[in-house]
């Protein structure tokens with residue numbers, strides 16, 4: 001059994017979980033919701049094993065390093081953290097339906113990584129040979145995953161306000177009854193960001209510390225750095241919006257969605273469209 | 286007159302204290318920051334200048350878009366941001382302190398209805414005895430209460446971690462501390478770059494704006510080398526440096542290995558491995574030319590980019606050379622040169638000649654076999670040089686920020702009131718954060734509360 005086979009199984013499992021969750025949305029059948037969750041958990045376990053195995057494989061190849069050194073490995077880790085956070089929310093708050101809006105993010109990540117990317121284990125170029133890589137990547141991606149969850153929940157919030165705003169009484173027994181109440185969605189959104197924001201802050205700080213250690217500048221307005229700051233500004237705006245009259249609820253939910261869009265751009269867009277110190281895998285020192 | 290002045294000051298003050306301004310500033314900073322990630326910053330690459338219209342170029346430069354994070358308007362935004370932060374704190378902190386030091390001991394009639402968390406207990410004993418027992422209970426289960434007599438009722442107030450309401454202000458302070466650290470760094474520190482050719486030493490380096498900055502000591506580059514993985518990807522860039530003062534090596538700073546992610550610091554100045562290259566200026570390369578029909582190889586000594594005409598009229602030019610070809614031609618290693626050969630009356634041909642692979646050189650089925658024999662050129666190492674006395678202030682600010690966020694998000698100010706009247710004790714609870722978690726604690730306490738026998 002190789003890690004790459006297990007990653008394929010993971011992707012497939014998340015696909016099934018997503019389909020089952022969508023069926024749950026359509027049918028409102030509670031046991032489908034339960035099944036969706038359990039399939040996602042099964043995927044999470046397989047993925048955990050796969051990541052550990054890939055780590056070991058890199059040592060067998062003599063280029064041992066934690067599996068977080070390139071775009072492929074980071075996306076795998078990102079998907080893993082999303083499902084992990086979903087599992088936490090699912091067990092803690094019992095709103096299964098959240099899975100229909102969160103697991104697809106993990107599926108998209110895995111599908112793209114497995115189908116569109118070079119999956120080989122590569123040795124670390126000099127720039128990445130540092131323990132800071134691990135601290136930096138883990139904090140950033142835990143933060144990103146929390147924002148993904150917050151985004152899914154905000155989308156639910158926006159759908160629910162849109163539907164109930166038009167026709168509040170008729171929906172009492174409809175699909176919307178599966179959705180948690182607006183107040184709960186708003187609270188879950190806030191809670192996810194309360195986890196994500198400190199982690200992103202730590203991610204930016206560990207990045208700055210590493211840059212200072214390796215290049216002598218903790219901040220150089222490199223596109224990646226700047227975009228992480230933009231994301232940070234957006235979520236700071238979200239936190240203050242919640243305590244400002246006239247900005248609660250819908251606008252806060254929009255800020256959360258925009259924040260995640262900025263996060264995705266920071267993570268992928270910068271690598272694909274802009275250049276800088278972070279272009280993974282470039283031979284730059 | 287006095288009133289309009291007063292009005293104006295109030296308006297400005299209110300503006301600077303408003304959270305709407307905060308939102309405006311955060312969103313503006315986020316949006317404007319995008320510009321600098323799309324447009325090139327600093328020295329503009331010629332390709333960019335060639336492709337943009339002159340009018341646009343002029344407007345962008347005027348607006349400071351090419352150095353936007355140091356432009357007057359971006360700095361102004363940051364100043365207004367700091368002012369907003371300071372004014373907000375000045376306005377709110379006294380209230381928060383008052384809130385902590387003079388808690389609300391008595392719960393008004395109207396307020397009581399607004400609490401989601403409440404619990405009632407009926408008793409038949411005396412009011413005094415009930416008060417004592419409830420106070421003891423709170424002291425044991427939560428925290429010691431303050432007891433106030435009010436209109437014939439007893440109000441017992443107990444609280445925990447009231448100070449965590451200051452967490453947000455620690456976060457805000459930390460931002461200002463980071464700014465101070467950055468300002469110290471930009472006033473008292475410097476950044477620059479220096480190249481040192483193997484075997485030579487430098488005593489100054491070039492600052493960001495091109496000025497020469499003396500080090501006060503010398504740095505000698507003993508050796509520079511690159512190591513590769515079998516795949517051809519670079520594994521290690523290594524400079525061996527020695528610090529000397531007055532010509533004598535400094536103890537402990539002799540033959541120091543400097544690699545990426547492992548810099549060297551001497552007297553507060555840090556040297557970071559950053560780039561490398563060949564000091565090609567004026568250096569010579571050696572080329573061998575062997576007729577395929579046999580005979581003695583001819584040795585040429587050439588310079589990069591300079592054309593040489595051979596005896597048979599063939600024009601030869603060395604385009605570029607490297608001492609390690611692996612990263613350009615996987616599967617090969619060692620020195621190699623890219624050369625251009627123009628035989629009489631033919632089109633120019635460009636190919637690579639290797640030092641370690643004469644058989645590959647010979648595979649080109651031409652009348653002449655070209656080989657690369659090396660160079661007199663030396664490698665140089667490129668080092669980033671930096672001194673930043675403000676960096677510790679920045680790390681202090683970052684630490685404060687993380688601690689402040691931890692307090693602000695993961696701790697909460699918990700309060701419990703018990704109003705004891707004849708025959709009834711009513712308990713109310715409130716938390717500044719994480720109501721759900723507090724609710725569980727409150728329910729736990731109120732279960733036990735219910736069981737008190739008075």
Ligand code: HEM
Nearest residue numbers: 236239240243307310366367369370373453456457460693
């Ligand atoms: C111009 C700048 C800023 C101003 C004027 C400002 C002002 C405020 C105010 C008045 C509060 C409410 C405090 C309360 O609950 O009584 C607050 C909360 C907060 N601020 Fe700021 N702030 C600014 C920038 C920032 C930034 C950049 C951050 C980023 C870390 C930040 C982090 C927070 C946090 C975490 C809270 C708590 C929010 C919550 O409890 O949900 N602030 N801010």
